[in-house]
Amino acid sequence: MSLLEVAGLRIAAGARDIVRDLSFSVAEGETLALVGESGSGKSATARAVIGLLPPGLRHAGGRIALAGQDLSALPPATLRALRGPGMGMVFQEPMTSLNPAQRIGAQMAEGLALHTTLDAAARKRACIAMLERVGITDPERRLLAYPHEFSGGMRQRIMLASVMLLRPRLLIADEPTTALDTLTQAEVLALMKELAREQGSSILLITHDLGLVSRHADRALVMQSGQAVEEGPAAPLLAAPRHAYTRALVAALPRRGPARVIPPAPPLIEARSLSVAYPGRGGWFRRAAPMPAVQSVSLSIHPGEVVALVGGSGSGKTTLGRAMLRLLPASGGSLLFGGQDVTARSGPALLDFRLACQIVFQDPYSSLDPRMRVRDIVAEPLRLPAGMAPADRLARAEAMLAEVGLAGLGDRFPHALSGGQRQRVAIARALVRNPAFVVADEAVSALDATVRQQVIALLRDQQRKRGFACLFVTHDLGVVEEIADRVVVMQHGRIVEEGPRDQVLDAPAHDYTRALLAASVRLQG
Amino acid sequence: MKRLRLNLVIGGTLMGAVLALAVLALAWTPYDPVRTNLRRRLRPPSAEYWLGTDEFGRDVASRLMAGAVTSLGVAAATVLVALAIGIAIGLASGFLRGWVDRVLGAVNDTLLAFPGILLALGLLAVIGPSRSGIVLALGLAYAPTVARVVRGSVLSIREREFVEASRALGNSEGYTLLRHVLPHTAAPVIVLATSLFGWVILSESALSFLGLGVPPPAATWGNMLASARPFMAEAPLLSIAPGALIAMCLLGVNLLGDALRDLLDPRDGA
Known part of the structure; x- marks a missing residue:
């Protein structure tokens, strides 16, 4: 019974x-x-x-x-x-x-x-x-x-x-x-x-x-x-x-895409022994010991390459992603963009770097300003560099929205869109200025399977078309299989394995990578 | 949506009426609101004096109208001063954090430890009672409350990813603050501002009661209420009339504030 x-x-x-x-x-x-x-x-x-x-x-x-x-x-x-x-x-x-x-x-x-x-x-x-x-x-x-x-x-x-x-x-x-x-x-x-x-x-x-x-x-x-x-x-x-x-x-389950050959070129962005530490909780008169999150990591990304940064929670992968965009300060090492040291730049000197780099966040509910219309959100990046007329910016934003499959939704506020649509807005905002380098921080982790598949396809198509380099931060090996050219595995704030996608996924060298692979359930078909 | 309309209609009507009264008073009042006539003290309402006369024989209706100008003016100016100072301090300490926040926070907490009215009394003792003195004193006295509220919402908003996204776009800190952080403090600030409006009208009357309000013979609702107290038994209308106007005005401001907050929220506006 x-x-x-x-x-x-x-x-x-x-x-x-x-x-x-x-x-x-x-x-x-x-x-x-x-x-x-x-x-x-x-x-x-x-x-x-x-x-x-x-x-x-x-x-x-x-x-x-x-x-x-x-x-x-x-x-x-x-x-x-x-x-x-x-x-x-x-x-x-x-x-x-x-x-x-x-x-x-x-x-x-x-x-x-x-x-x-x-x-x-x-x-x-x-x-x-x-x-x-x-x-x-x-x-x-x-x-x-x-x-x-x-x-x-x-x-x-x-x-x-x-x-x-x-x-x-x-x-x-x-x-x-x-x-x-x-x-x-x-x-x-x-x-x-x-x-x-x-x-x-x-x-x-x-x-x-x-x-x-x-x-x-x-x-x-x-x-x-x-x-x-x-x-x-x-x-x-x-x-x-x-x-x-x-x-x-x-x-909608991820399938491995064909391996691509990335033409050799000098690295676009390069972290040299980069370390990041979070400041401890201090008081009026004391300074607590900083918590190291990324320890002396070296990573270079070439133009047009998609690199997946993989690891469990607390591995420091998100921190490294933000540090490579200078959204978090480095506590050691240096960051080179196009061969130039940008580690200590700030203000106007940093603007060139900012214009060339973008980020797509994990949670499209919190990464879009709820008080702005979608069209204005996508048009905002075009304020910089100065010189584009407001009407042109809006026209360009509409064109970008159409390109990500959101034609005619420019008047909406983010709350009137579904999760997948919001993530498309976030992608449109990141790409509208034609960046050379994009960090996608768990960009599809919060989405349903069929929607996730569509958003991955969108990202892949845009990447092929625009040719930006991409650091894809994720804990989901399925996504890696789908989109990455190269895989970097992080544990406890350090890189433990790095190599071409097929090599890392098929013949993992490090125990942690093997454990990650064993834990990620995939359909055998 | 239905509730919003009702808020807007009732609040709008009440505030509209009070404002109309004040505007009318600028051009015309039945009698000179400050001219005394000791032979006509404490008259009951009549065709001649619609709401009677006070202890100096001044026409109550005229004084209420003139009082509307002073009370509303003082309250609005005070709230603006409190908002201007409070928002600036709150934004600075919430967004910059670090030692700026520590210092501003410590000063702010010290000021918050005093009741607003006591603080205003102290300041008035230094500045001296005058209309602008009262606005400044009460404004300073209530600014810490505004700063606290603004700092709190800034602290939660600055952690949201759209603020980081704005930085990643290359926007300056100032632009990020004004475009992406400030608008989100509107809802709590509007609610606070409308209740401040009420507190200020009451505080002004309390100050008048102590002789530190808008100096006589100018009429304010507060000082009318205060000076009517000894005659509560013989001429109850002397206290009821300004009291009712204060209540009406507070209700109107609060309803209007709620309606405004809802209108500004994109979730309801769309």
Whole structure:
């Protein structure tokens, strides 16, 4: 018999249905993946199952049954008693799902106090055992720590530990690893599967990542705008998708492009033993020790070349990207642009460098000024160098918008655009002045798979057409495969491996690179 | 959207009425608002004196109209002074950080430790009571509050990536500050400015009460309210009339401020 049975589920937001006529079941010990992009209704479905729909969403019809018991018919108190031992939930963002003002131990023991008859000492023992199980060292002392003292991956382990303490029959995991880097992602998911197997729990995994589905799910249900479009055992479904949407999702997975030959030329931009340190938190009269983020890195990028800078969180890759644009000051070494030292330039002397270099940020929600119209955002770079008439600037901006596929949207404000459209605006702003060098800082990491594919294609086409050199900072090896000519791997603020794309990906020399490759889930097709 | 319209309509009507009263007073009042007539003290409202007369036999309606000019003028000027000083300090300390922020912050915190009215009293004792003295004193007294609010929003905005993007474009710090940071402080500043407007009208009346307000015989709503206090039992209208006008004006300014803030937000304007 199946553990969870959902039949004819309908979820409404006001008068609009965001999930329609959805039916599925999860068997004992099975992992079912709900797959879809933003707005497909997959998260709302998960919330409806555990009875925690956010305000504004309504469970408008259909049956949800856990072990034969209809949840919608239960009084709230009985339903609350079911949460925890019946079903537990792990959220996407461990930063916000743990209470920052409470110690880890207190938060973990909360569920045990509520749902079991254990006394305080037994609860503490259970917490320590569980923390040890999820791989937290020195668990007894760590019980007294606060969430901010842990890294994202550790927090997600703790979240998982506190949910699994109650041995739930169904574990709902809503994008549990989206906020983590590749290595941590693989570890946390493996741990989740292990714990579920030990306790005999079923998993309802909500994700947009087909790679995760192929590696971790038994069955998959693909959702598009609130409806199921395809369902079946995970491996065959991904190998031979029947529905057009599933095919589009699978097609959006990164594929390796042909290797290019970059004509030899003197480097365009070159970091020589570049170091960057963040100043410590000082007070009125003391200066704290600076925190080194990039240590004596040498990297040169040639005209027209796409270099991928790869590493996990905290590897210093983003810092290096910013330092190469002089957005962060170097604490040592030098930066050469076109053979000239620009390390110490400032003000007007730096302007030539600024005009030649641009950046595309990861989060298009925060990188566009929300009070400016899209046309004005794209026209702004043309203010410099002075001399272009305002009307010409606007005309050029419109042309650029059309080139990135946003013709006619110049009047909009950023909030009226989708994530992918915003990133196109950010790209248009970066390219409108025809830069020689562009840093793309995780430029596609925040986007849905199909949108990501389109934005990568746009970037690649523009790169081919305009011939700028590009430093692509990313933790996603799929993107690397798609677009990079050369790969540079960073760990702990240093470059550990560097070479042509095919060589680094196919025959990695460094252990860290091998670990990154092993952790990045790819469809074998 | 509906609420916005209502804010705009009610706020606009109230402020419009008060402003019209002030503009009219510049050209015409029923009687000379400062001429005393001791034989006609504390008259009740009549066809001759619409709102009666005060303890010196001056026409209350005329004084209210003349008071509107003074009170609104003083309040508006004071708020502008407070905003000008406060925004400049707040932008500087939030955007430049470092020792500038430390020094300005320390001075600002010290000033914030005094109640605004006490600070204004001290300043007035030095400057001496006059219309411009009051504007300057109250403006300085309320500037630290503005600076605090502006600094806070600048601190959060300067970390947003569009500010970094502006630097990457080669824009100067000044341009970045004015084009990308300053506009985002508008919402909290507008809300603060409208409540400041209310505080200033009240503070001015408190200063008048202590004899440090706009010097007599000029009428302000504050000093009318203050001097009406001993006659509360015999002539309640003497306190009710200016009190009602102050209340109306505050309500109007606040509603209008809310409407303005919503109008300036691109999320609602689009």
